[in-house]
Amino acid sequence: MDRILHFEQDEHGVVILTMDHEETRNALTGNTLVDAFLAAFERIEADPAVRVAIITGAGKAFSSGGSIHEMERQLEPKFDSAALRHEYREGIQRLPLALHKLEVPTIAAINGPAIGAGFDLACMCDIRIASERAIFAESFVKLGIVPGDGGAWFLPRLIGMSRAAEMTLTGDAIDTQQALEWGLVSKVVAQDQLMDECRKMAQRIAVNPPEAVRMSKRLLREGQHSRLDTLLEMSAAFQAIAHKTADHAQAVGAFMQKRAIRKTTH
Numbered sequence: 474m475d476r477i478l479h480f481e482q483d484e485h486g487v488v489i490l491t492m493d494h495e496e497t498r499n500a501l502t503g504n505t506l507v508d509a510f511l512a513a514f515e516r517i518e519a520d521p522a523v524r525v526a527i528i529t530g531a532g533k534a535f536s537s538g539g540s541i542h543e544m545e546r547q548l549e550p551k552f553d554s555a556a557l558r559h560e561y562r563e564g565i566q567r568l569p570l571a572l573h574k575l576e577v578p579t580i581a582a583i584n585g586p587a588i589g590a591g592f593d594l595a596c597m598c599d600i601r602i603a604s605e606r607a608i609f610a611e612s613f614v615k616l617g618i619v620p621g622d623g624g625a626w627f628l629p630r631l632i633g634m635s636r637a638a639e640m641t642l643t644g645d646a647i648d649t650q651q652a653l654e655w656g657l658v659s660k661v662v663a664q665d666q667l668m669d670e671c672r673k674m675a676q677r678i679a680v681n682p683p684e685a686v687r688m689s690k691r692l693l694r695e696g697q698h699s700r701l702d703t704l705l706e707m708s709a710a711f712q713a714i715a716h717k718t719a720d721h722a723q724a725v726g727a728f729m730q731k732r733a734i735r736k737t738t739h
Contacts, residue, residue, distance in 0.1 A: 478509035479531075480516070486524035486683075487675040488517055488577075489668075493531040501590045501622075503540030507568050514571050524679035524686070526575070527671050528598060529582035535607065536591025539565075544616065561621050565590060569623035572597045573694065576687040578678050582671040583607040584664070588646075593624035596631055599690065600674065601658040603649050604667040609657065610646035611637075630697055632657050682720030 479491040490513050492499040492506060501507060517523045530536055547557060572579065572594075581587075581598035586608045593611070595601055611628060613620050620628075620641065629637040632655045640647065649661040662670045678686060688711040696704050715721055 477504060477506050478513060480513055482523065485676055485679045486522050487672065487679055488513075488523050488526045490526060490528045491531050492529070492536060495532050497540050497542075498532065498534035498537035498586075499530040499591065500537050500540040500543075501568070501594065502565055503543035503546075507565055510568055511571050514575050517575065517577060521683070523577055524683055525578050525580065525675040527580045527582050527668075527675055528594070529668070529671070530584050530591075532585070533606075534585040534591070535581075535583045535587040536594055537586065538589025538591040538593075538612070544618075565622050568594070569597050569627070576690065578686060578690055580671050580674055582667055583609075583658070584667055586610075586646075588612055589620075590622045590624075593620060593622050593627060596624065596627040596657075599693075602660045602662065602667065602671050602674065603652060603658045604664040605649055605661060606664050607649050607652070607658075607661075608646045609640075609652055610644065611640040612644045612646070614642060615644040682718065682724070684718055685715055685720065688715065 477492070477494050479489075479493055481489040481491070483489075490510070494500065494504055494506060497504065499506075517526055546552075547560075552560075578600070579598040581595040581601045583595055583601060583603040585604070585606050587595045588608075588610045589612045592609050595609070611620060611624055613624075619625075625637075625641065628640065631637075632640075636655055639645075647655075647657075649658065652658045653661050659674075660670060692704065692708055692711065695707060699707070
């Protein structure tokens with residue numbers, strides 16, 4: 474894996490992806506980080522042993538978002554609007570599409586500031602756990618630009634339209650306490666406890682039957698935009714598959730055995 478993104482996999486099927494580009498505080502543009510993420514996602518999808526993926530940053534920041542040097546380059550006259558639109562579609566916009574359709578659950582371990590596109594990256598994950606050093610900002614308007622990577626789709630679904638509008642239109646940062654109150658993060662922990670907490674969460678997910686977990690995640694995703702009758706039809710199809718898995722048969726057998734034991738001991 475590219476040195477800019479470290480790939481670590483443990484015996485429980487938990488993958489940790491660590492952004493490591495200290496000079497830009499883990500910026501997502503102006504480097505090969507998006508390509509590295511996409512390669513990591515392909516590797517995860519190809520390996521049925523992977524149960525959960527954790528995304529975090531090395532150093533003091535989770536991600537600073539877009540590279541200011543890349544923005545300066547984009548001001549050059551040769552980059553007209555059509556060229557820039559193409560750059561976004563073939564560049565950073567591949568990241569939300571790939572991460573959103575990733576079958577395994579994802580946890581953002583937010584170790585420090587998550588700014589702009591870096592904040593949106595955290596919002597793309599299924600679960601967010603933050604260290605006490607984290608701050609969050611949908612800061613695009615401060616630079617006279619807009620959320621170009623899907624933030625306007627993800628953020629209202631997490632915290633509601635009014636709060637999403639507040640963050641997007643002011644560009645102001647919020648701290649971990651406000652993020653916790655708004656339901657943006659599940660938990661805030663001390664910096665030295667962050668990865669342990671995220672691993673514990675990952676292992677709580679990883680112990681469950683993997684196909685049921687993957688299909689449950691897909692239903693949650695589809696439920697964000699589907700009609701109820703459409704989601705119910707999809708749920709019925711997934712449930713029919715789940716009922717015929719070895720994991721389900723084993724779980725039912727174990728439950729019935731425990732109940733039989735309880736009856737004989739009373």
